[in-house]
Amino acid sequence: MSEALQDHYPDDFSHCYGCGRLNKVGLHVKTCWDGDETVSRFTPHPEHMAVPGYVYGGLIASLLDCHAMATASAATLRQAGKDIGEAPSPRFVTGSLKVDYLKPTPLGPELVIRARAVEVGERKVKIEATLSAGEIVTAKSEALAVRMPDTMRNA
Amino acid sequence: MSEALQDHYPDDFSHCYGCGRLNKVGLHVKTCWDGDETVSRFTPHPEHMAVPGYVYGGLIASLLDCHAMATASAATLRQAGKDIGEAPSPRFVTGSLKVDYLKPTPLGPELVIRARAVEVGERKVKIEATLSAGEIVTAKSEALAVRMPDTMRNA
Numbered sequence: 464m465s466e467a468l469q470d471h472y473p474d475d476f477s478h479c480y481g482c483g484r485l486n487k488v489g490l491h492v493k494t495c496w497d498g499d500e501t502v503s504r505f506t507p508h509p510e511h512m513a514v515p516g517y518v519y520g521g522l523i524a525s526l527l528d529c530h531a532m533a534t535a536s537a538a539t540l541r542q543a544g545k546d547i548g549e550a551p552s553p554r555f556v557t558g559s560l561k562v563d564y565l566k567p568t569p570l571g572p573e574l575v576i577r578a579r580a581v582e583v584g585e586r587k588v589k590i591e592a593t594l595s596a597g598e599i600v601t602a603k604s605e606a607l608a609v610r611m612p613d614t615m616r617n618a
Numbered sequence: 619m620s621e622a623l624q625d626h627y628p629d630d631f632s633h634c635y636g637c638g639r640l641n642k643v644g645l646h647v648k649t650c651w652d653g654d655e656t657v658s659r660f661t662p663h664p665e666h667m668a669v670p671g672y673v674y675g676g677l678i679a680s681l682l683d684c685h686a687m688a689t690a691s692a693a694t695l696r697q698a699g700k701d702i703g704e705a706p707s708p709r710f711v712t713g714s715l716k717v718d719y720l721k722p723t724p725l726g727p728e729l730v731i732r733a734r735a736v737e738v739g740e741r742k743v744k745i746e747a748t749l750s751a752g753e754i755v756t757a758k759s760e761a762l763a764v765r766m767p768d769t770m771r772n773a
Binding site: 475476478479480481483486487488489490510511512513514515516517519520521522524525526528529556557558559560561562563564567611612614615 | 665675713717719
């Protein structure tokens with residue numbers, strides 16, 4: 464397993480509620496390579512419920528979103544022949560995110576998110592991902608990642 | 619403006635992190651009728667950032683998701699000739715959610731989410747929504763709401 468992509472974002476890109484290492488109350492999603500896929504793991508908090516016993520869909524979307532953007536960054540590095548940590552992680556923002564909720568996601572077990580970059584362009588990357596509880600895939604997503612525009616820097 | 623749809627969900631459907639009145643630390647999205655549209659309003663917390671000055675996409679997805687499910691519920695009531703509060707709000711869960719992030723969403727101002735139920739079936743409702751900061755629409759969504767299966771009750 465590689466280092467975490469999010470640990471190598473520049474400081475001013477490390478405040479994200481979903482995955483920023485400098486956000487004190489956020490979710491701290493951590494994305495690593497596992498062969499040709501990326502993986503992250505997250506155990507929801509008791510309050511992250513939809514109805515008693517099941518995970519709230521907004522959390523699932525949040526995990527898939529941050530993991531997809533990190534996958535775009537990791538794939539861009541790899542395409543340049545670099546591993547995570549050999550250069551600052553490139554910055555992407557979400558252009559679109561489609562989540563299919565296939566089954567209710569049980570609240571309790573660790574969730575595992577796996578993704579692949581299926582198209583890696585200069586400015587845009589397409590990512591497909593799944594979210595699983597135990598052996599069961601409960602959600603899948605397609606995301607379009609866009610290189611962060613300069614107008615969002617140092618806001 | 620009508621009463622809030624979420625204030626009339628049954629107690630065992632009122633724990634959602636996004637919109638449950640009984641979730642102590644959640645977002646408490648409140649959806650009301652405003653003519654033929656539904657509307658909810660939410661001011662993000664300082665920690666809900668993507669990068670300094672802009673709102674994190676997972677929060678935007680969460681707001682659109684809960685507001686869309688409530689819109690499905692409100693539209694189902696209205697189709698039966700009932701206003702919010704005249705019967706318990708019907709329960710829907712998210713089948714799919716697609717969010718297009720059109721522009722960066724500034725962190726600070728109140729966000730306004732507006733939605734319409736564009737197809738209202740017995741078991742499925744399709745909802746289109748927008749999220750605005752001031753006069754600017756910064757995200758839009760399409761969601762498919764599905765009547766909650768009995769297997770998710772009293773888990």
